[in-house]
Amino acid sequence: MRRLEADISRRQMLGGMAAVVGMFAGFGLAPRQARGQSPSRPVLLTNLRLFDGETLSLRQGVEILVEGGRIAGLPAPGRGPADAQRIDCGGRVAIPGLIDTHWHTTLASVSQIVAMTQDVGLLHLIAGQEAGATLMRGFTTVRDVGGPAFGLKAAIDRSVVTGPRIFPAGAIISQTSGHGDFRLQNSLPMMPGDPADHASRQGMSALADGVPEVLRRTREQLMKGASQIKITAGGGVASQYDPLESLQFTEAEMRAAVDAANDWGTYVCAHVYTAPGIRRCIAAGVKSIEHGQLADEDTVRLMADTDTWWSIQPFLADEDANQYTDPKAIAAQRQVAEGTARAFEWADKHRVNWAFGSDILYGGGESQGRHLAKLARFMSPLSALHRATGAAGRLLTLSGARAPYDGRLGVIANGALADLLVIDGDPEEGLDWLGDPASLRLIMKGGRIFKDELSEDTE
Structure with a gap:
């Protein structure tokens, strides 16, 4: 009886999961294919300019190392790990997730x-x-x-x-x-x-x-x-x-x-x-x-x-x-x-x-x-962008231990959660590109890549 009950429970669980996925798929909500980095292979974003969410200027001469769902470092060009999966940003600007x-x-x-x-x-x-x-x-x-x-x-x-x-x-x-x-x-x-x-x-x-x-x-x-x-x-x-x-x-x-x-x-x-x-x-x-x-x-x-x-x-x-x-x-x-x-x-x-x-x-x-x-x-475009990145991330910290995610948000800094975008646009000059989702060439959340049009550029 215990074996029968276990088998029934397993079948119910699998059937329920299939029903849930099917229901969401019917509304276009099936889980998207999202590429996550290999546990043993970090991701390195190269050839970029950086808005880190706090400093109201763009930085050059850095790359973004992502490992384990977090920002693992901002090494100088050529200093990242040799075994990293490299994504060439083509000189574009990387910003924190909004x-x-x-x-x-x-x-x-x-x-x-x-x-x-x-x-x-x-x-x-x-x-x-x-x-x-x-x-x-x-x-x-x-x-x-x-x-x-x-x-x-x-x-x-x-x-x-x-x-x-x-x-x-x-x-x-x-x-x-x-x-x-x-x-x-x-x-x-x-x-x-x-x-x-x-x-x-x-x-x-x-x-x-x-x-x-x-x-x-x-x-x-x-x-x-x-x-x-x-x-x-x-x-x-x-x-x-x-x-x-x-x-x-x-x-x-x-x-x-x-x-x-x-x-x-x-x-x-x-x-x-x-x-x-x-x-x-x-x-x-x-x-x-x-x-x-x-x-x-x-x-x-x-x-x-x-x-x-x-x-x-x-x-x-x-x-x-x-x-x-x-x-x-x-x-x-x-x-x-x-x-x-x-x-x-x-x-x-x-x-x-x-x-x-x-x-x-x-x-x-x-x-x-x-x-x-x-x-x-x-206000200046970067000041405006700061209010939806670094400043917003600080507001979220008011939740203290009730915050549902463990890690800094709104910034690209060592140890922060790896939520970031690579954009077609110059955030020092204006923010009109925000109105067009096509301007977002890469979208990453927690180290998972949900949109990648950069790798296609190099294929």
């Missing part, structure tokens, strides 16, 4: 109606497809700040599908009537015996009122594997009910989330736009402000003084912006766009720690690189 610090893996490629009404299986399959496209745009890491990303992260980490590294926050924790309350008004009032709404059941948001509920919802996301916690501390452009300037969560409620996160060695980030909301977040111990384009200069100065991080999006109400039909949302979007240039100016003036995020929603994922390129309108 990081988007404000991404929603399950909401980037679907409409709001689909997200709120369709079977969650469809939502996850579309998210898996988008994850592969995200990696092919050069974004090797994303910080997911709201949504059921845990399963997709596990699938990527286990090579079921391809995609970026994911730092998941899990469900957005919101007060009743807050930015993360996606219920329709006809579902009110909620009574004690009522079942959870669709968004809560699927892990998109978690409603909490009062300190005990905030503690419970925060701890649930930590139990699921959250690397950081996301709360809503003010209204949003896409909100159906709450005004943009509304304050959400009392300081005591915020501090409950912060305390629970601190107990697990991680931090809270908060969706908020206005100066009063940002100040309340800082007082409660929130470590990262998401958006914040309506801050005043004194509040920005306070962010710098308290070492509070700022994840800023280039919200410009242009052709790449999230599209809305509600006049209230359009007016709020215009208001935020007017504060965007000022936010970049004050962040630089007061030396706030800040990083790039896109916050693309509802079908605009292909514009991710273009969003990053827009930063070059407000």
Whole structure:
């Protein structure tokens, strides 16, 4: 009987794996062929210029040695190991893999109606497809700040599908009537015996009122594997009910989330736009402000003084912006766009720690690189690129021991994880090449090559 049970279990496992792979293959999500280096043979990238993610200039006279999924060294030309697999970069620039610090893996490629009404299986399959496209745009890491990303992260980490590294926050924790309350008004009032709404059941948001509920919802996301916690501390452009300037969560409620996160060695980030909301977040111990384009200069100065991080999006109400039909949302979007240039100016003036995020929603994922390129309108191209590499990597370290990946990200340096790109383009002159995935000639994540058009040049 034991032998029969073992055989049945083995057959079920193999059949289940085949079914999963077949299901993903039907959506174009079968694991891509990715070349990994041989354990006994390192990879050496030669004939290149280097942007290391931190220094705001290009370096010459170095090569990049990759071994065991990490950067093993930056030897001078001709000094690398003789047995290494060599890839000639043809004089192109090598940069770290890009990081988007404000991404929603399950909401980037679907409409709001689909997200709120369709079977969650469809939502996850579309998210898996988008994850592969995200990696092919050069974004090797994303910080997911709201949504059921845990399963997709596990699938990527286990090579079921391809995609970026994911730092998941899990469900957005919101007060009743807050930015993360996606219920329709006809579902009110909620009574004690009522079942959870669709968004809560699927892990998109978690409603909490009062300190005990905030503690419970925060701890649930930590139990699921959250690397950081996301709360809503003010209204949003896409909100159906709450005004943009509304304050959400009392300081005591915020501090409950912060305390629970601190107990697990991680931090809270908060969706908020206005100066009063940002100040309340800082007082409660929130470590990262998401958006914040309506801050005043004194509040920005306070962010710098308290070492509070700022994840800023280039919200410009242009052709790449999230599209809305509600006049209230359009007016709020215009208001935020007017504060965007000022936010970049004050962040630089007061030396706030800040990083790039896109916050693309509802079908605009292909514009991710273009969003990053827009930063070059407000600063030098390399300074802009730094905000999606070295600076973004430092923001990710706030997760401490809850960080899901062991190693530095956003830099090309000894010991860092080997996430890097080789590009057709000059990042000292501009970033327009980010809008065209064809400009990425090599994409490597963790030492695995997911795209290689350099070797073809030499064949």
